[in-house]
Amino acid sequence: MTLLSIRDLVVEFPTPAGVVRAVDHVSLELGFGERLGVVGESGSGKSVLARTAMGLTRKGPARISGEVVIDGRSILGLSERGRRALWGREVAMVFQDPLSALHPITPIGAQIAEAVRRDPSVKKEQAAKRAVELLEIVGIPQAARRAKSRAHELSGGMRQRVAIAMAVAGRPKLLFADEPTTALDVTVQARILDLFDELCREFGIGIVMVSHDLGVVGRHTDHVAVMYAGRIAERGPVKAVFARPSMRYTSALMAAIPSHRAERQTLPKPIPGSPPNLLAPPPGCRFAPRCAFATDRCGTEQPTLTELSGGHEYACWHPGQEAVR
Ligand SMILES: Nc1ncnc2c1ncn2[C@@H]1O[C@H](COP(=O)(O)OP(=O)(O)OP(=O)(O)O)[C@@H](O)[C@H]1O
Ligand code: SF4
Numbered sequence: 366m367t368l369l370s371i372r373d374l375v376v377e378f379p380t381p382a383g384v385v386r387a388v389d390h391v392s393l394e395l396g397f398g399e400r401l402g403v404v405g406e407s408g409s410g411k412s413v414l415a416r417t418a419m420g421l422t423r424k425g426p427a428r429i430s431g432e433v434v435i436d437g438r439s440i441l442g443l444s445e446r447g448r449r450a451l452w453g454r455e456v457a458m459v460f461q462d463p464l465s466a467l468h469p470i471t472p473i474g475a476q477i478a479e480a481v482r483r484d485p486s487v488k489k490e491q492a493a494k495r496a497v498e499l500l501e502i503v504g505i506p507q508a509a510r511r512a513k514s515r516a517h518e519l520s521g522g523m524r525q526r527v528a529i530a531m532a533v534a535g536r537p538k539l540l541f542a543d544e545p546t547t548a549l550d551v552t553v554q555a556r557i558l559d560l561f562d563e564l565c566r567e568f569g570i571g572i573v574m575v576s577h578d579l580g581v582v583g584r585h586t587d588h589v590a591v592m593y594a595g596r597i598a599e600r601g602p603v604k605a606v607f608a609r610p611s612m613r614y615t616s617a618l619m620a621a622i623p624s625h626r627a628e629r630q631t632l633p634k635p636i637p638g639s640p641p642n643l644l645a646p647p648p649g650c651r652f653a654p655r656c657a658f659a660t661d662r663c664g665t666e667q668p669t670l671t672e673l674s675g676g677h678e679y680a681c682w683h684p685g686q687e688a689v690r
């Protein structure tokens with residue numbers, strides 16, 4: 366069954382300089398307990414996509430069209446109150462900066478207990494107990510004692526664990542994680558990512574993980590969507606996309622990450638140029654100005670998503686795995 370269905374989503378921000386189309390006709394699906402990675406360079410629309418999919422983008426400052434359905438419920442048309450009722454209970458988000466999600470003075474146990482009590486049937490004492498259990502689940506040592514700590518008394522990794530405990534306190538079905546480990550050192554990052562995997566396996570939570578790190582997405586997701594300038598460049602099962610990247614931007618992105626494997630002694634190749642200005646994106650394929658394989662057609666005609674096999678789709682007129690001629 367489908368947990369999250371995004372159909373033909375367009376998000377635009379009118380600005381004094383013109384209209385920024387941050388998300389451009391994006392469609393994606395995710396099943397219960399599945400993990401989807403959304404990757405792409407800075408400014409490709411990853412955060413706007415995730416925030417809009419959980420109902421956080423405000424209409425007015427933004428123009429939104431298309432559809433987002435979470436567990437059978439269409440969310441874009443919901444009132445502010447309707448969306449607030451959804452947050453925590455159905456969907457939750459873990460941000461890059463855990464301090465933004467935590468209150469500076471309230472002890473962390475009390476904050477988590479408050480999140481647990483969004484379910485009105487849970488009594489106060491039960492919620493406090495559950496808060497300590499959640500701290501144990503996310504791997505906080507001496508959880509009962511730590512529950513009395515305040516956010517600033519914890520390390521960055523611990524804070525992110527607490528933010529995750531808060532996010533899952535209301536037992537959401539769907540968790541958005543926007544660069545959840547970018548600010549953390551590598552070992553802490555690995556432990557947090559393992560924790561996400563566990564939450565998926567044990568609680569059947571679906572996870573949308575936004576990351577600029579292809580390596581993280583390769584190891585910790587089932588499906589991947591590569592975004593470029595607001596559009597889906599390629600998507601599909603992560604193994605298939607990694608084995609055979611086809612849109613030239615995906616190939617370039619993969620060639621840009623250092624290989625740690627001794628048998629692949631290739632040096633990372635940075636992608637030349639920079640992503641387009643979304644106020645005036647190039648017509649046709651938006652990657653064309655940076656692509657070594659671009660032809661006249663690429664400069665005028667927008668490539669549509671074409672299926673390669675088993676749900677692996679790419680948008681490219683001249684697909685292939687080499688990033689450089
Ligand atoms: N409120 C806003 N008003 C105007 N433009 C916006 C607004 N929010 C986002 N944008 C623009 O939308 C585009 C996509 O932004 P977004 O934050 O989704 O990128 P991202 O892929 O998450 O990048 P990063 O990796 O740096 O986090 C950017 O060009 C950004 O400047
Ligand atoms: S459509 Fe053309 S410009 Fe775009 S990635 Fe493919 S080859 Fe390159």
Ligand SMILES: [Mg+2]
Binds near residue numbers: 411412413543
């Ligand atoms: Mg972002």
